[in-house]
Amino acid sequence: MQRIGKTIILIIFFITLLTAYEFPVIEGWQQTDAVQIYTSDNLWNYINGAADGYLDYGFVKLKTARFKKDTNKITIDIYNMGNKLNAFGIYVAERADQYTPLRIGAESTIYPPSEANMLKDRFYVFVRCRDGEITNEMGKAILKKISQQLPGDSSLPQEFGILPQTNRVAGSEKYIKKDFLSMAQLANVILADYEQGNMQYQLFYFIESLNNADKIWSKFESKWKELQTEKPIKLREIPYQGTIGVIKTTRGVFGVTELEKEAQIVEILKSVAEH
Amino acid sequence: MDKKTEDQIKSQGRRDFFKIGGGLLTGSLATNFLGAQNSVSKDKASDEKKIIRYKKLGRTGFKASDIGMGTTRFKHPNIARFAYDHGINYFDTAEGYHNGEAEKNLGKALKHMDRNKVFITTKVHIDENDSKEKIIQKFNACQKRLDTEYIDALYMHGVNRVDFLDHQGFHAATKKLRQEERLKFIGLSCHGPHNEKQDSMEDVLCAAAEDGRFDLMLLVYNFMNSKAGDRIIKACKENNVGTTAMKTSPGVLNFEPVDPDNLTKSQEKIVERLQNIKGYSRRRAIRSMQSTLEDKSELKKIKKFAKKYELQSELEFYKTSIKWVISNPDLHSACISFNNFEQLNALLPLSGTELSYLEKRSLEEYNSIFNSEYCRHGCQECLSRCSNNVPVNRIMRYAYYFQCQHREKDSMRKYYKLENNAEYCTNCEAPCVEACPYDLNVPVNLLKAHDLLSLT
Numbered sequence: 001m002q003r004i005g006k007t008i009i010l011i012i013f014f015i016t017l018l019t020a021y022e023f024p025v026i027e028g029w030q031q032t033d034a035v036q037i038y039t040s041d042n043l044w045n046y047i048n049g050a051a052d053g054y055l056d057y058g059f060v061k062l063k064t065a066r067f068k069k070d071t072n073k074i075t076i077d078i079y080n081m082g083n084k085l086n087a088f089g090i091y092v093a094e095r096a097d098q099y100t101p102l103r104i105g106a107e108s109t110i111y112p113p114s115e116a117n118m119l120k121d122r123f124y125v126f127v128r129c130r131d132g133e134i135t136n137e138m139g140k141a142i143l144k145k146i147s148q149q150l151p152g153d154s155s156l157p158q159e160f161g162i163l164p165q166t167n168r169v170a171g172s173e174k175y176i177k178k179d180f181l182s183m184a185q186l187a188n189v190i191l192a193d194y195e196q197g198n199m200q201y202q203l204f205y206f207i208e209s210l211n212n213a214d215k216i217w218s219k220f221e222s223k224w225k226e227l228q229t230e231k232p233i234k235l236r237e238i239p240y241q242g243t244i245g246v247i248k249t250t251r252g253v254f255g256v257t258e259l260e261k262e263a264q265i266v267e268i269l270k271s272v273a274e275h
Numbered sequence: 276m277d278k279k280t281e282d283q284i285k286s287q288g289r290r291d292f293f294k295i296g297g298g299l300l301t302g303s304l305a306t307n308f309l310g311a312q313n314s315v316s317k318d319k320a321s322d323e324k325k326i327i328r329y330k331k332l333g334r335t336g337f338k339a340s341d342i343g344m345g346t347t348r349f350k351h352p353n354i355a356r357f358a359y360d361h362g363i364n365y366f367d368t369a370e371g372y373h374n375g376e377a378e379k380n381l382g383k384a385l386k387h388m389d390r391n392k393v394f395i396t397t398k399v400h401i402d403e404n405d406s407k408e409k410i411i412q413k414f415n416a417c418q419k420r421l422d423t424e425y426i427d428a429l430y431m432h433g434v435n436r437v438d439f440l441d442h443q444g445f446h447a448a449t450k451k452l453r454q455e456e457r458l459k460f461i462g463l464s465c466h467g468p469h470n471e472k473q474d475s476m477e478d479v480l481c482a483a484a485e486d487g488r489f490d491l492m493l494l495v496y497n498f499m500n501s502k503a504g505d506r507i508i509k510a511c512k513e514n515n516v517g518t519t520a521m522k523t524s525p526g527v528l529n530f531e532p533v534d535p536d537n538l539t540k541s542q543e544k545i546v547e548r549l550q551n552i553k554g555y556s557r558r559r560a561i562r563s564m565q566s567t568l569e570d571k572s573e574l575k576k577i578k579k580f581a582k583k584y585e586l587q588s589e590l591e592f593y594k595t596s597i598k599w600v601i602s603n604p605d606l607h608s609a610c611i612s613f614n615n616f617e618q619l620n621a622l623l624p625l626s627g628t629e630l631s632y633l634e635k636r637s638l639e640e641y642n643s644i645f646n647s648e649y650c651r652h653g654c655q656e657c658l659s660r661c662s663n664n665v666p667v668n669r670i671m672r673y674a675y676y677f678q679c680q681h682r683e684k685d686s687m688r689k690y691y692k693l694e695n696n697a698e699y700c701t702n703c704e705a706p707c708v709e710a711c712p713y714d715l716n717v718p719v720n721l722l723k724a725h726d727l728l729s730l731t
Contacts, residue, residue, distance in 0.1 A: 039689065041669065048398075048433045048466065049347035049521075050371040052612065056348060093350075094374035114416075126374075130402060182354040184615040239616065240353040240387075 023078070024149035026142055029067040038062040053093065054079065056177050058086040060122075072132030076146065079124040085157040085190075085207075089175035091119040094126070101171060102140065105147040106154045110139035118143045121152025159190055159207055162251060164275045169193040180204065181238055181257065185219050189255070201259045201268060209252030216253045220246060231273050233266060249273040324620060326362025328627035330607040333517030334490055335460050337394045337427070339365040341601040342626050343519060343608035346377040354613055355384035359393065361623055367493065367519065367610045369398035369432055370417050378420035385423055395421065396491065396519075398432035398464055401445055410448035418457060428460040428491050435465065435473035437482045446488065462491030462517070477503035484510035496520035496606060498599040498638050499645075502712075504606075512605045519608045524596040535561045576644055584637040592641075594625055595634045602629045657710035657717050663699040667707070667717055670697055674724040690728035697725035 023035045036046075039061055043051040046062065060080040067074050081087040084106075091107070095117055099109045105120030113133030118125040125146055127134065134142075147154070160173050172193035180186035191204035209216040217232070224234040232248045238257075245265040246255040254272045259265050329338035343365035344358045350373075355366065368377045378397060385393070399413045418426055429452070431445060440463075452458035463483055467476040476495060483489045484507065492511065496504035497520075504520070511518045538546060538561070546560045555563065586592055600609045613619045630638070657667050670693070673686040690696060705718040 041673070041689070044466075047371055048464075049345070049369060049612075050373070052347040053373045093376060096375075097379070176350065179348070179350060179614040182351045182357070182615045184617055238353070240356050 021151050022149070023063055023065055024076075024146045026067055026076075026145045029069045029074075029142075032066045032068050032073075035063050035065045038064070054081075054090060057090045057093075058082045058177075059090075066130070070132075072134075072138075073130040074134065074142070075128045075130060076142075077126040077128070078146070078150070079126070081122055081124055083122050084152075084155075085159055085175055086177075087119055087122050087124045088157045088173075089177055091117060091124045092174050094124070099171075102143075104140065104143045105150075106156050108143050108147075110134065110136050110143075112136055112139070116143055118147065119156075120147050120150050120154055123150050123152065125150075160192070162205055162210075163190065163192050163203055164194075164272065167194045167196045169195055175207075176204075181241055181244070183238065186255075199259065199264065199268075201264075202257050203268070203272065204255045204257070206253045206255075213248050213252050217246075217248045227266065229266065229270070231270070233269055235262065235265065245269050247273055324361060324623040326364075326623065326626040328601075329364075330604070332365075332394065332491065332519075332607050333511065334515040335394070335427070335517055337517075339394055339517075339519075339608040340626065341608060342597075342622060343367060343610045345521065345610035345612035346381060347372050347612045348614045349373075349377040349380055349612070350614070352380045352384035354615065354619070355381055356387050357616060358613060358619060359384070359388050361619065362626070364393045365396075365519070365608045365610075366393060367396045367398075368421075369430075370413065370420075371398075371400065371432065375416070375420045378417055379422075382420055382422035385421065390423065394427045395423065396428040396430060396462070396493075397421065397426055398430040400433070401431045401439070401442055403439075403442075405442075405444045407444045407447035407451070410444050411451065414448065414452055414458070425457050425459060428462050429458055430461070430491070430493065431463040433466060434463045434479055434483075435468055437474045437479055440479070440483050440486050440489070460490035460517075462489050462493070464493035464521075466495055466521075475503065477506055480507040481510045484514045484516045487514065489516060491517040491519065493519045493521055493610065495522045496600055497523050497525045498596055499525040499642055508603070508605045518606050519610050520600050520606055521610050523600045523609045523611065524593055535565075580637075580641065580644065583640075584633065586637075590621065592637075594622070595630070595638060597622065598625055598628055598630050598634065599638055601625065656712050657707045660707045660710040662706070663703065664695050665697060665699055665721065666693065666695065667721060669693070670721060670724050670728070674727050687728050690724075696729070697721040698729070700725065 023031075025031075038046050040055060040059055043054060043059060043062060046064070047054075051059075058081055060082045062077060062079050064075060064077045067076065079087070079090065081090055088106075095109055096111060099111075102108045102110065105118040105123075105125070108116065108118035108125075110116040112135055114129050116127040116134055116139040118127075125143070127139065127142055127146075156173075157175070159175075163173075169192065173190065174192070175190050176186075176188075178184075178187050180189050180191070186204075188207050189204040190207055191202055194201050194203055206216045220234045220236070224236045227233040227235065233245060235243050235245045237243055241257065242260060243262065243265060244255055244257040245259075245262075245268075246253055247269040249272070254269065256265055256268045256272070259268065326340040326342060328341040330341055331337070332339045340363045342363060344355065344363050344367065346355075346366065346368040349355070349368070358366075366381055368381050370378065372378070381395070385395070397417045399410070399417065401410065405413075414426070414429060417429075429449060431439065431442065434440070445461075449458060449461045463480075465476045465479045468474060480492050480494055483492060492507070494504055494507055496508075500522075508518050510516075535558075546557065550557060550560050580586075597609060597611070600606060611618075611622060613622075658664075661667070670690065673690050700718050700721045703718070707717040711717055
């Protein structure tokens, strides 16, 4: 038992060494305080109740430091979220509705004068201005420096490949870890918006259903209406949201929301199954 | 709620519950509790679940629902609309919750509410040197996200020092905002100190109550962590200040029996782990887990306690702890972070209820059994007594992760990284032994934790 335990600790130690990174140096900016580190047991000390959202998305560690340049003072928070998908989930959750994506890291956004956000690999980076302002140019320069020094690659999570490309609204992808549409049953879903003629809808997919479709499907019991169709389809009314539908396919369980008519829901679900 | 639904609720979100085992309880509190399995019930009974008690929120004069809605995990406006339609009229949010997304979602839900019938509180972080203009800028952003003509209350978020009560920028800004009728009241939230340089929650909030400028406050309050809260609530009552509570349950009992044919989700995880790591057969893994779990003396205590009070699930105990908070006439609203419809349906019936004699006794007895094993969140009382700077609270929390959240590797790794761990306690004269105001035997609990978390 002791030997297994020691082996585990050694493995953890080497993994930690391999995945460790130095806090980025931002040329032209002076770091004013030591780097602070927060883990899941004390993130709450740093951002209070906002920690809940990060913990839901699998938060691992935060490194944060303050910098200054002339009259500008900024804080850079680098959240390690464990994997790309989790980092993507929190990045999108924190990104504003209206945004212009930049190709720095996997994606980044700047909101002058107060903040800039970036996604790279398993990291979500949040730059906050405490005094002065962050301009577009300044934000780009800072994010580039950080991106160059963070480990990992700059691609987006591959999970979204399973959602149909046709009619997908660019940049509408999201990852919801818990309580999609305030429904506890709808967890671990990736989704995107679609526009098809006059129809606008949202497709979602249960990422755990690729090898576990039956298990996910078994959750949809009471209060779901089952349709007699070639592939299993179920419908459910959600308060203030209308009807949503789900379908079980060989590639897992897909769903659709934001369509008014049952016939449209069935049509879209069938087309997804054939995709 | 039927038994099946309760079981479903019970089986999820266990990381948010307190569990007791191995003599250790820690201070991570469970406000966001019930990961519910099913979803909204559309039957008649569910529609009848409504808030039935409203309390005057101090000098604001607003009558707030005894159960309010917190928004730390708020992702979709429909949950707030559902809450409103079932009588909840107090909503607590903050600029920092999902970087303003919680405020935006609440703003969308507000469009479907009678604005004059709800009370919206939001919170902003205040830096020491923030100017009046900077704070107005922060308020403007909140107001824009909430998309409302006025905000009922603006709080300083997570205040840990008494001197912050005099923050010039905050007072100048809020004075102007009130003159412009964009803000009605001000308040503050406090979780307690994170280090020895900061002031206690009691010092900060009692001073704020007596200060006269603050109309409302948000405090940590539950039946096991009530001494400071009671004093704060008393000071608030004397000064006609509104009080709302967070972290309203210290946790819920975990007395799940091991039924080999029907393992819970967390038990399944342990069994899988034993099979993978030790190569056990499933049967052997279950037997091993059963003997480990049922050997814990604290579990026996819990079982005895549950049997005595005929508690069938963790949820029942959780509800009792919420009832304890809302039945305090001087505590005006308990802020619960609802994430889904099932959570709301489960707790709405608590509104207006009082603790029964048996429930009161169960909490008292629970307190007397486990009081000396519960390391309070934010409490730093014993730290100054340790000459080796052993972080007691943190070590207790790691032990909790190990035992109750089954995060063995993670907790051991965290413990391994500590500069000053409980190994110091082996040969120490233990000046901390009487330092805990709650009679927790600090050295004994630390040594237990050390055994658990280290490989020695």
